[in-house]
Amino acid sequence: MANNYVSDRRSQSIESRALKVNTRGETLKIIGKKALPYGLVAPSLVVFIVFMIYPMIYMIYLSFHKWNMLSDKTFIGFSNYTKLFSDPSFLEVVMTTVKFMVGTVSVSVILALILALYLKENTAINKFLQSVIFAPYIVSLVSISFIFMWMMDSDLGLFNYALNLLHLPTVRWLENPNVAIYSLVLVNVWKGVGYYTLIFISAFQSIPPYLYEAAKLDNASKTKTFFKITLPMISPTLFFITLTGIIGGLKVFETINIMTAGANGTNTLVYNLYQYGFQFHKIGYASAMGVILMVIIGILTLFYFNTLSKRVHYR
Amino acid sequence: MNIQFKKTISALLIMTTMLLGITGCGASSDASSEVSANTNTTASKDNAVTEITYWYAWTDKIQQNNIDLTDEFNQTVGKEKGIHVTAEYQGTYDDVHQKLQAAYIAGEAPNVAVMEIASIKTFAMNGVLEPLDPYIKASNVDMSDFQQGLMQNSYYDDVCYGLPYLRSTPIMYMNTTLLKEAGLDTSGPKTWDELAEYAKTVHDKTGKYGISQYSYIWTFEAFMLEHGSSILDDTETATNINSDAAKEIINFYKALKADGVSHQLSSGESDKLKADVMNQDTAIWFSSTGNLTNNLQIAKDNEFEIEMAFIPMAKSYGVPTGGCNLIVTNSGTEKEKQAAWEYVNWMTSTEQTIKASKNTGYLPTRTSAKDSDAMNALYKEIPQYKVALDQLEYSTGRPMNPGYAEASKMIVDALDAVWINDANVDTTLENLEKQVNAVLNE
Known part of the structure; x- marks a missing residue:
């Protein structure tokens, strides 16, 4: 209330001043001043609207239609959605996606934590190991998929060869x-x-060392130090990584497209969407899937920010 | 308060001007493209050269064939009639179809394109394709010269929308070096009983696979035809997949797989079939006649011999055809459409049919080409060509129902389930039938 009152008064005074002066140049200057920030963000805003907001709205619009890209769009209300939810194979696809996402995120995060604990000291050998472990990240996922496809080959692959040897x-x-x-x-x-x-x-490395020194003085065990100091201090990072991991996991496409083409129980949401949209020419149905994916990611993100972020220790 | 309101207003104003700016830009660029299109046509009127675009699929020998023929057209008939064709590679058939859809909406569709035969109906019923009958009549094309097994997929509602171009059927390939090693007659099995016998003997005598195959809709269509059935019924509104014929086929390979005689691969593993062929790990496989040149090369490089034979029959012979037709889109001007037709007509004429067939190993689509001296000389040189051609007598078209793309995926998934992952055949087919029928009737 108090704030409102202050800003009210301030705005009134500015207004009265503007009215008093009211020369043309002054007014233009004020408009210019106000327009400048909008003008500056305009280029990215335009790109954002054209390539993000508009397609999103268009997707929602399409999800209520039956359309094969060539025919006229027929409005069919919620039919695409009711069909999706009554289709057992779609529910299977959702479950597969969840399996993939949970598997990828949990294993990646836990493994990365362990590796990071092991490699955190800045020694020469660790620096080397860090770059080795980072290397796969800069290789294209397409190449990686092809290489693993051969290694996982059930007849000629390296993995089964090794298992055979053992x-x-x-x-x-x-x-x-x-x-x-x-x-x-x-x-x-x-x-x-x-x-x-x-x-x-x-x-x-950004955790202040004095915290560890204090813990040492208190004779805290290593596990206790980890859970009471390390983990809380890196929780913003953990939070960020888990969130991006979840979203990335839900949107997986390349690996599946190359390695299995959705066969053998590996059909995920985005691959399924691609198939329906561009191979079976059911754009409306595919759009409905897109909307559902968007809603799922939206809910997860909101949930994450509203509940888990409260437990994050922000410095 | 007031100033905040003003702020919002001014922000909104700025944003609307921005948006107007965008739409303005859009409109003006549209206009300019229209203008440039106009100048193009006027230019072509002046120089009397009509520029048209042709989209084709696949690389390697097929690409070379497309480039060579187009070059020849531009230098001969094209020059005479003032037509210049630009041939553009687009990827696989699926890629061509996808891009064609997008380009059509954007008003940028090519004038001529290859089209996988099962997709003709989808594009024709949505008005993308130019009906060819008036052109055929005007140019006096002898339609009876085309091999009739190849023509079914050219028509939708009795209107012709495409002419056969690079066409093929599935056929049985045999590594006769392995067959000889197993003491078998190299003319190959004629019936499914003999096929099982052959496969088992090869496995017993040489330790190699008798048959290698992956779950593939096209060969399964052939197996159904060989069993006197077909994958969809005549109306294309119901499937015959939950039938004794289908069960017989599935159980036939299931039994062979259980004995280690047949190498059943999943739908995503077509590469492994190639590996089996190259490494001489299999005696028999089913593949497109279009792969003949390629397979002969592989055999030569790896020092073994190859023969082809009809896919064995259970009740009657029968194979689906495949490959692509040439179509004309209706997006050009009358002059462009006429030019596109000239090109299509030239590409599918007897002379070019012979060249394309020699270049790629695809089947000659015209009887006159088949009987020509050039082709007869080729049969003498490579007798395997003749087998593929003879089998064509028993060929039929492929299903054209727009839902069939999705249905094929369901069928292949089910084949993976029963062949690779040992799912129950009866329940899988029962469910499959319901799903497929639902998709076909959408």
């Missing part, structure tokens, strides 16, 4: 519907873990 039963990595999705998780973890590790390492 007299272990071989695995049909990409063909067995119970295994295939986790093979894809493995590929994505292998690619992403170096990036996560590096971010964790820099987070560790």
Whole structure:
């Protein structure tokens, strides 16, 4: 209230002054001053509107229509949505996506934490290891997918060759519907873990050393130090990484497109969407999937910011 | 308060001007493109050269064939009639279709394109394709000269929308070096019983696979035809997938797989079939006649011999055809459409059919080409060509229902389930039938 009152008074005084002066140049100057920031953000705003907001609204619009890109658009209300939710294969696709996302994020984050703890001291060998572990991240996912496809080949692949040498039963990595999705998780973890590790390492290094010294003086155990100091101090990073990981996991496409083409229980939301939109020519149906994906990601993001972010220790 | 309101207003004003600016830009660029299009046509009127674009699929020998023929057209008939064709590579058939859709909406569609035969209906019913009948009549094209098995997919509602270009059928390939090693007759199995016999003998005698194949809709269509059935019924509104014929086929390969005789690969593993062929790990495989030149080369490089034979019959012979037709889009001016037709007509004429067939190994689409001296000389040189051509007598078209792309995916997934992951055949097919029928009737 108080604030409002102050700003009210201030605005009134500015207004009266503007009225008093009211020369043409002054007014233009004021308008110019106000317009300047908008003008400056305009280029990116325009790009944002044209390439993000407009397609999003158009997608929502299309999801209420039946359209194969060539025919006229027929308005069919919520039919696409009711059909989607009554389609068992779509629910399967959602479950597969969730499996992939949870698998990738949890394994990547935990593994990256362990690696980061191991590599956090800035010694020469660690620097070398850090760059080694980061290397997969800069290789294109397409190349990685092709290489892993050959290594996971059930007849000629390196993985099964190694299992054979150890007299272990071989695995049909990409063909067995119970295994295939986790093979894809493995590929994505292998690619992403170096990036996560590096971010964790820099987070560790920004923790003030006096906290550890104090813990040492108090004779705190290593586990206790980790859970009471390290983890809370890097929680903003952890929070950020988990969130981007979840969103990235829900949107996975390349690996699946190349390695399994959605076969053997690896059909995820975005791949399914691509197939319906561009191979089966059902743009409306695919748009409905897109809307659902957007809503899922939106809800997760909101949930994350509203609940988990409160537990994040921001310095 | 007031000043905040003003701020919002001014912000809104600025944003609307911005937006107006954008739409303004859009409109003006549209106008300019219209102008440039106009100048183009006027220019072409002046110089009497009509520029048209042709979109084709695939690289390698097929690409070279497209480039060579187009060059020849530009230098001969094109020069005479004032037509210049620019041939543009677009990827696979799927890529061509996808880009064609997008380009059509944007008003940038090419004048001529290749089109996978099962997709003709989808594009024709949405008005993308130019009906060819008036042109055919005007140019006096002898339609009966085209091989009739190849023509079914050219028509939608009795109107012709495409002429056969690079066409093929699936056929049985045999590594006769392996067959000889197993003491088998190299003329190959004629029936499904013999096929099983052959495959088992090869496996017993050589330790190699008798048959190698991946879950593939096109060869499955052939297997259904060989069993006197078809993948969809005549009206294309229901599938025959939940039938004794389909079960017989599935169980046939299931049993062979269980004995280690047949190498059943999943739908995503077509590369492994190639590896099996190259490494001589399989005696029999099913593949397109269009792969003949390629397969002969592989055999030569790896020092083994190849023969082709009809896909064995269970009840009757029958194979689907495949490949692409040439179509004309209706997006050009009358003059461009006429030019596009001249090009299509030239490309599908007897002389060019022979060249294309020799260049790629695809089937000659015209009887006159098939009987020509040039082709006869080729049969003498490579007798395998003749087998593919003879099988054409038993060929039919492919399903054209727009829902069939999705249905194919469902069928292939089900084949993976029963062949690779040992799902129950009866329940899988029962569910599949319901799903496919629903998609076909949408």
